[in-house]
Amino acid sequence: MTAVVASYLLFAFSRALVKGEVPCVGRACKMQDYTLAANAGDYWANMFFLAWMVLGLSYAVYVTLKIWFRA
Numbered sequence: 001m002t003a004v005v006a007s008y009l010l011f012a013f014s015r016a017l018v019k020g021e022v023p024c025v026g027r028a029c030k031m032q033d034y035t036l037a038a039n040a041g042d043y044w045a046n047m048f049f050l051a052w053m054v055l056g057l058s059y060a061v062y063v064t065l066k067i068w069f070r071a
Helices: 002-019 040-068
Strands: 021-023 033-035
Touching: 002 021, 002 040, 021 040, 033 040
Parallel strands: none
Antiparallel strands: 021 033
């Protein structure tokens, strides 16, 4: 399940880099999109949050697999 969430967040991160718009991450956003041209601060804040979540979840999957397959 963690790998699926990390994959989705990685997809959202790469899509946001290409298109220049990122969906708002949070409960109070109501499916709002931030564009790089109009909302640069909010765009980069959400991009850094997505990157942090991808790195954290990927590391969690790595540690889990390392523990499961140790000899």
